Amino acid sequence: MRIVPAEEFDLKRESDYGTPEQNEAVKEIVRNVRREGDAALLRYTEQFDNTKLTASGLRVQHSELMAAYDEVEESFVTAIRSAAERIRSYHQKQKRSSWMDVQPDGSILGQIIRPLQRVGVYVPGGKAAYPSSVLMNVIPAQVAGVPEIVMVTPPATGGTEGINPYILVAAAEAGVTEIYRVGGAQAIAALAYGTASIAPVDKICGPGNIYVALAKREVYGAVNIDSIAGPSEIVVLADDSAEAAYAAADLLSQAEHDEMASAVLVTTSPALAKAVSAEVERQLELLPRRDIARASVDSYGAAIVARSMDEAISIVNKLAPEHLEIMTEDPMGILGRIENAGAIFLGPYSSEPVGDYFAGPNHIIPTNGTARFSSPVDLDDFIKKSSMIYYSKEALLRDGETIMELARREGLEGHARAIEIRLEQESQTGGNSK
């Protein structure tokens, strides 16, 4: 891994908005599903997933879900259950209540907080299945109280209708209420606009390939969508107290995700930079996914040597990484100075995979520097809020003139008159009495 002085480092970031052809293809798929419903879904499933289904075969049956439990190891069920329990427990701490403010004049103001009614979660198909992502997308919705949580995932290619049993078990444990075997842009269109078989949702979450991402962009507005994730990132901020082998292993756990993943060490210690760099080389060669990790480390990895902890912290804040590990003598002393980071891991035992799978906080975290203004997925992503205004007669009589002054200043006489007509009528019918 290359070692660079702080002043020479600039993080490469890439965004993928698709080619014009991909954009056009997605628009057409969405248009057709919107127009033709199930018929289009089935046609695209045959075309893209080599699977011939009937409309009644779209929905995964309860018996298939139960059968999935027989196909997976018991140790997996136990593991996913403990993870689900911890994730649920963390997200439960974010619960918020509707509130109201009862005022002395009899007015009541408030905010009503309610779960979304129906949420769709996309789960990619293909060889690699990520049950942990199912937990991280579904559990916050379920804890928020969303009554209908719909999962869509493509059928396994090659003519079988099957869905990865680990995904099915994770879905059942997380609290998914309906599952459909459909993927790609066509699944997103079905969730957004509905078909005879799939009722439309309020929000669509979950990762997918470029077609899925473009389709989410395309339907945004008709439904809400989560943010579209870029390649994964880790920054390890370390001083010379850090264990080089741990730092290297954690950097590699990020680099193995994706050739475009970024793993960066920021340190005040030139010796540590050297040691971590050497450890990265050593451990990298032993990884099954070494080709991916190598590409990531070579293109996006670096060990940055800062001249002071102040400079190191300011680099971290500029990078605004998705994951930040602080491996310094006193990590809590640095925490308060971190302005921008999606998830912050403190101390030698808080390895990033602890958070990816198990600790409780969500692993869906803003990438690409957007931690500057975005947040990890949490309950707030699955609620909606309504303001409530009950104004008393006393309050209206007191404030009416002021409201009319402001409305007239903006040239909105109709607004003023909506107040005026009440002031006039109420003074005719008994004046200031309540």
Add this chain to the structure above:
Amino acid sequence: MRIVPAEEFDLKRESDYGTPEQNEAVKEIVRNVRREGDAALLRYTEQFDNTKLTASGLRVQHSELMAAYDEVEESFVTAIRSAAERIRSYHQKQKRSSWMDVQPDGSILGQIIRPLQRVGVYVPGGKAAYPSSVLMNVIPAQVAGVPEIVMVTPPATGGTEGINPYILVAAAEAGVTEIYRVGGAQAIAALAYGTASIAPVDKICGPGNIYVALAKREVYGAVNIDSIAGPSEIVVLADDSAEAAYAAADLLSQAEHDEMASAVLVTTSPALAKAVSAEVERQLELLPRRDIARASVDSYGAAIVARSMDEAISIVNKLAPEHLEIMTEDPMGILGRIENAGAIFLGPYSSEPVGDYFAGPNHIIPTNGTARFSSPVDLDDFIKKSSMIYYSKEALLRDGETIMELARREGLEGHARAIEIRLEQESQTGGNSK
């Protein structure tokens, strides 16, 4: 206003994504401001706002702000101050704290909640100035603790550099920290990417014309943006206890905004539908903005007669209106059955303008049916959250195997090894001791 039976009503909704030419123009402006900075800003300000500025003239001086107070009526300052105080007080009730969960094994999980660092607020120029929108955009940011709140607004056309003094006073009262006289897509580009004179922000809020809206879409990702508002909407849900004249006045206060605004009565009472419809006609003719209100009422207005309160409520939930007034005998009894509405006004004295200007809740509210999944502007729009994970050695030794099982199941051996290397090393250097 036309009276329609429930089963025949369907709300027209329109979205404006601009023409291809407008989109291209905006892309070019953003590109040029990004590349040339202030030079492009000044050029576009001369071209679009007929105002020749120098870079040092972009920023509005403190003395100009003070002078604005001399240009407005004292009654306006008093009114805007009371409104600001109420809005501030309501938003303060939304304050949330960072929290942590200290676990028996010594681990600490938490969520750190912090304000955004720098926010940009767009304020449209033109003849109509809306000081109330300045309050509604700026106060939540200020209460959330955002230290830098930047306002941009175009200079008055016709060669003067002046800015509407009502806007300036509202900005000062709301807590804006910097003001620049620049508007249009060029202002949005400057806020997103920064120029020598204007430092970039984390989020851009505020309404604007189609060029501003397209520019916000264009820069989204580099910065966050608020949602893009559609035409304003009101639904009045009423039974025969409602005062027809009040309902009509409130419907018209919405209709006068915009020819595309929508004002709809939903009632169980055919007699009230008739009375409100007649009152709308009568009051409409007296309004200064009667042409706009007429166009809105004719195209988007209706009095819908439902066969039961259940049906009426279900229509409201389907419409998911920006503003909902409930004028029934027992409005609180209906509140809990309203699933989708941005702001809910209860009883005869809670006229919508009370909320537009004064009561406290925000008047920036989801339009176009998006109350199904979006919320009025509040403090949540101006914060970012970071997850915090401090895992103890004890916890890692306990959970390490489970985490490795989950990582290996997903084929991410590098993740497993980041845990394994710690388990091995810690057992060599003293096993289970903390």
